[in-house]
Amino acid sequence: MSRRPMVRPGGRSARVQESVHAAVRELEAELGRDALTVPLVAQRAGVTPSTIYRRWGDLHELLSDVAVARLRPDAEPADHGDLRSDLTAWTEQFLEEMSSPAGRAYVRDALLGDPDGGNAGQCSAYAADQVAVVLARASARGEIAPGVEAVMDRVVAPLMYRILFRPAGLDTAYARRLVTGLLRSPGEE
């Protein structure tokens, strides 16, 4: 998202973003995503198409922004009292959200309308931040915890790779095996 200007909360830029994002969400629900066009979104949002082209470049980049906003976690991972429970619960929730039809669509949108890679990086940062909360909590309890990047490599990456490229056999049992394998042999990371 580096190409886009910083948004001042409450400023016009922020109001435009909110109305345009809302228009995309509404029209997608009403008409389906394939019916979305920049002029349609602009009309619903009460802005000119050129406002959208100037700020987002094209429909793919706008959909990518909306997808990233939808992929932002709305709460910290639940505290179940120990690392294995917390990481297992977070992983199962991550799989459920990302492998749902909506989740797959958002991830694809985030990746594909993303010339500078900022949106994909933001998706990954959301997951890493959630993982960091789980690991910091474990360390605070005195548990031995792997590093964030180890969890990204051993749990998050295999799940996202299979969601995108290799969906067969992607289930809760698989997600749990990834967590178990990491905690048994965290490796050198």
Place this chain on the structure above:
Amino acid sequence: MSRRPMVRPGGRSARVQESVHAAVRELEAELGRDALTVPLVAQRAGVTPSTIYRRWGDLHELLSDVAVARLRPDAEPADHGDLRSDLTAWTEQFLEEMSSPAGRAYVRDALLGDPDGGNAGQCSAYAADQVAVVLARASARGEIAPGVEAVMDRVVAPLMYRILFRPAGLDTAYARRLVTGLLRSPGEE
């Protein structure tokens, strides 16, 4: 690619595919991918636009097919005499190819124009087939080898995840660490 008919080698269908794929490659080299349109590709390939729409649906699906064809490995992994050397060499080559600007573009194209997931699955199958050759060779030597899916989870998935979502720090040393970590603790897979 399940939506598309089987292609009889030497048949008209195969000739159309070859000429259309060739037209995409030529025009992409001459004009750049953003200049590609279905009418332009059809003209160069000597077919009607409707032939392309009928067979591929739209430009994204055509580019996805071309990308998958370009991602097909053209040779078996080299035999360096032992599992660690073979897997390290294959992994370094995979990273180099997939993280190159062209490789990233092909992977994105393969994912983007892929309504049924067949092309993404084919990309993953290419990698899994290469890995299977390396592992079968190791077993034939009497070496203890991990399973194909373990290599996909521990080596291929982290590389592709970082290429797509988290490119910082993606280098040969990282790729080697993935191989070392897998061979040290293959886990339960």
